[in-house]
Amino acid sequence: MGFWIFFFYFAVFIIIFWLSREKGGKNNLKKLFIIPIVLAVIITLLSVVKIYFIYKILLIVIVLVVALLTYWQWGSKIRNFWR
Numbered sequence: 001m002g003f004w005i006f007f008f009y010f011a012v013f014i015i016i017f018w019l020s021r022e023k024g025g026k027n028n029l030k031k032l033f034i035i036p037i038v039l040a041v042i043i044t045l046l047s048v049v050k051i052y053f054i055y056k057i058l059l060i061v062i063v064l065v066v067a068l069l070t071y072w073q074w075g076s077k078i079r080n081f082w083r
Contacts, residue, residue, distance in 0.1 A: 002048045009040040 013036030042063075046056050071078060 002044055005047055006040050006044040009043045010036055013039050
């Protein structure tokens with residue numbers, strides 16, 4: 001069950017990212033595959049794992065705060081990675 005949820009969201013995000021790219025631009029496979037994989041895993045975990053709704057919200061807030069702090073600390077290296 002969890003694999004099919006992941007596969008569905010992965011396909012949806014691949015389609016969204018593929019259609020939103022610049023026409024005639026260079027295809028960046030990192031952006032095209034890594035970001036949809038991460039988003040699909042997050043949505044799969046939030047839909048499959050049976051925990052209370054408030055804990056899911058707290059988990060999202062904590063992950064966003066950690067991501068923001070990581071970007072503040074390592075922002076230039078992260079930007080260089082995506083080039």
